Amino acid sequence: MPMTMAEKLLAKAVGRASVKPGDVISPDPELVILHDGYVETAHRQLSQIGYKRISNPKRVIILTDHNVINTSPRAIEQSRANRRIAAEWQVGAFFDVGRGGHGHIYPMETGMVRPGMFLIAYDMHCTNFGAIGAFAMRAGPDIPIVLATGTLWTMVPQTLRVDLVGAFQPGVYARDLGFKLSRDLTSGRLGVEYDDRVVEFGGEATAAMPVSERVALCNTLTEIGVNNVLFPPLSYTGEKIVGGIVSDDDARFESRITLDLGALGPQVALPGGPDRAVDIAAAVGRPVDQAVIGSCGSGMYEDFERAAALVRGKTIAPNVRFFVVPGTNAIAQRMMESGLTKDFMDAGAIFLPAGCGPCAGGVGAPLGPGEVSISTAATNGSGRMGARDAECYLASPVTVTASALAGRIVDPRQAGQ
Amino acid sequence: MALEGGWKTRGTCHMLGDNVPHDGGVIRFDLVTSRVQDPAQLIPYLFGEIDPTLKERVKPGDFIVAGKNFFCGKAHNQGMIAMKALGLRVLCESMPFRSFRAATGVALPCLINCEGISGWIANGDEIEADFDSGTVTNVQSGRSERYPSIPPEIKSILEEGGMRGMLAAWLRDHPELAEPPQAA
Numbered sequence: 001m002p003m004t005m006a007e008k009l010l011a012k013a014v015g016r017a018s019v020k021p022g023d024v025i026s027p028d029p030e031l032v033i034l035h036d037g038y039v040e041t042a043h044r045q046l047s048q049i050g051y052k053r054i055s056n057p058k059r060v061i062i063l064t065d066h067n068v069i070n071t072s073p074r075a076i077e078q079s080r081a082n083r084r085i086a087a088e089w090q091v092g093a094f095f096d097v098g099r100g101g102h103g104h105i106y107p108m109e110t111g112m113v114r115p116g117m118f119l120i121a122y123d124m125h126c127t128n129f130g131a132i133g134a135f136a137m138r139a140g141p142d143i144p145i146v147l148a149t150g151t152l153w154t155m156v157p158q159t160l161r162v163d164l165v166g167a168f169q170p171g172v173y174a175r176d177l178g179f180k181l182s183r184d185l186t187s188g189r190l191g192v193e194y195d196d197r198v199v200e201f202g203g204e205a206t207a208a209m210p211v212s213e214r215v216a217l218c219n220t221l222t223e224i225g226v227n228n229v230l231f232p233p234l235s236y237t238g239e240k241i242v243g244g245i246v247s248d249d250d251a252r253f254e255s256r257i258t259l260d261l262g263a264l265g266p267q268v269a270l271p272g273g274p275d276r277a278v279d280i281a282a283a284v285g286r287p288v289d290q291a292v293i294g295s296c297g298s299g300m301y302e303d304f305e306r307a308a309a310l311v312r313g314k315t316i317a318p319n320v321r322f323f324v325v326p327g328t329n330a331i332a333q334r335m336m337e338s339g340l341t342k343d344f345m346d347a348g349a350i351f352l353p354a355g356c357g358p359c360a361g362g363v364g365a366p367l368g369p370g371e372v373s374i375s376t377a378a379t380n381g382s383g384r385m386g387a388r389d390a391e392c393y394l395a396s397p398v399t400v401t402a403s404a405l406a407g408r409i410v411d412p413r414q415a416g417q
Numbered sequence: 418m419a420l421e422g423g424w425k426t427r428g429t430c431h432m433l434g435d436n437v438p439h440d441g442g443v444i445r446f447d448l449v450t451s452r453v454q455d456p457a458q459l460i461p462y463l464f465g466e467i468d469p470t471l472k473e474r475v476k477p478g479d480f481i482v483a484g485k486n487f488f489c490g491k492a493h494n495q496g497m498i499a500m501k502a503l504g505l506r507v508l509c510e511s512m513p514f515r516s517f518r519a520a521t522g523v524a525l526p527c528l529i530n531c532e533g534i535s536g537w538i539a540n541g542d543e544i545e546a547d548f549d550s551g552t553v554t555n556v557q558s559g560r561s562e563r564y565p566s567i568p569p570e571i572k573s574i575l576e577e578g579g580m581r582g583m584l585a586a587w588l589r590d591h592p593e594l595a596e597p598p599q600a601a
Binding site: 227 | 519571574580584593
């Protein structure tokens with residue numbers, strides 16, 4: 001039976017020859033990932049029922065990316081509890097404060113998540129792993145079930161196939177496409193179902209897209225409620241995977257659309273959600289108080305490399321606080337060795353430790369009442385980065401950096417002219 | 418084990434339309450973000466943003482009959498906790514899977530593939546719905562339709578009382594998980 005990539009990955013995880021949309025399955029994960037913010041809750045829920053251990057602890061890993069800087073008594077207490085619970089559960093690996101990096105990037109960087117894998121994670125942005133062709137299922141508050149039983153029931157989703165053709169214009173990146181596609185899906189303009197669907201990218205332009213750009217697309221679409229986002233398998237460092245799991249030529253996609261990358265200009269997502277995208281002209285000129293690049297959707301070396309090229313030899317606008325949040329310690333190290341760190345610091349940027357940065361509720365760089373930020377955060381709902389009435393705009397790392405230099409939102413195609 | 422209240426029940430229908438979100442629809446968004454889990458605190462605000470009088474009209478055993486995409490948006494569960502505490506059940510034309518899993522987690526029975534149900538059941542109708550077989554009967558008109566029933570794996574989770582009951586049952590079947598692991 002012809003199958004989509006998602007169906008093949010899920011069939012493999014349940015040891016069956018095939019699955020079809022709507023099948024209820026309990027797939028067997030090769031890896032289970034929790035972040036620091038939910039370990040205590042999961043432990044408490046299981047302890048209250050009488051659990052003193054978890055199933056398959058060696059394939060469970062805990063990463064610290066939300067509260068990397070413990071700036072409150074509560075955060076200190078949480079970190080302490082996470083250390084105790086990691087030891088009590090005897091998990092396969094525990095990455096404490098300042099170790100490893102972001103839970104949606106570091107596992108790819110180290111090969112813990114590989115193309116063709118099925119895994120389960122607490123956090124919804126585990127869809128990042130679709131960038132290399134791995135299927136990570138978000139468990140959310142059902143993670144205690146995974147820890148106790150080793151699996152979690154799910155339903156095989158339908159797939160929306162998106163073929164990418166053409167090439168981005170200068171100044172336009174996958175993050176821009178993510179915002180625009182999110183808007184066109186939620187507004188109904190494309191006339192296809194997306195909710196709870198797997199969005200599978202293919203087409204000629206996909207082959208040339210590096211992992212950092214794929215991650216940006218996976219990350220942005222996740223916020224509108226898709227089930228998952230998948231790309232054809234690729235190694236983290238960009239080598240093609242021969243014989244990897246891809247959709248059959250005659251697989252049954254619920255819908256199929258083609259997008260021309262060349263038709264797209266830079267986008268900004270207005271405060272409220274990544275799908276509130278507008279052409280950048282509609283936001284140009286808005287003064288900003290804070291700019292942030294990094295986080296799970298735009299925290300890879302290539303994201304910073306492009307941004308550094310803009311700031312080199314320049315100075316951040318005096319009214320702007322500009323934060324840089326590398327995805328992992330290894331990325332931060334590489335930035336230091338290649339001189340990017342110096343470029344950013346000479347320009348007046350502030351570095352935060354690898355992890356979520358202020359996207360996790362403002363940690364490390366909160367916004368005050370009425371302040372305006374532009375960032376590469378995963379999302380931008382009210383209160384996401386501090387004060388509830390702060391305005392959070394989202395854009396590509398290049399647009400964010402150009403805006404940090406200018407002190408207001410600018411079109412990166414005009415920056416520096 | 419049987420479902421609390423039984424699989425086949427009778428009650429009054431309360432109709433909702435398509436695309437009713439959980440957050441900011443079934444329940445106020447600030448109750449979601451504050452992570453309130455106590456039904457007594459949630460019930461006063463149930464359906465307040467759709468129909469402020471609905472909460473007063475529903476009785477234990479009644480059915481919320483919705484159109485397509487019920488509980489859309491993120492899979493939060495505060496409204497579901499309140500509905501479960503009130504003894505309500507859900508019939509709808511479709512529901513995002515993540516919401517169905519969240520509803521199952523709090524043992525709120527939902528029949529989620531009732532295509533066209535809004536066309537032959539009206540507000541206030543009394544129906545008999547068998548969540549085991551998927552058969553829904555309008556008591557007044559006598560019309561009956563059969564919809565896809567709940568998959569067996571999910572029926573057992575509902576019978577066990579949702580996530581907490583399921584985990585308790587799993588622990589009974591795997592008593593070694595109640596023993597601390599050997600020192601590493």
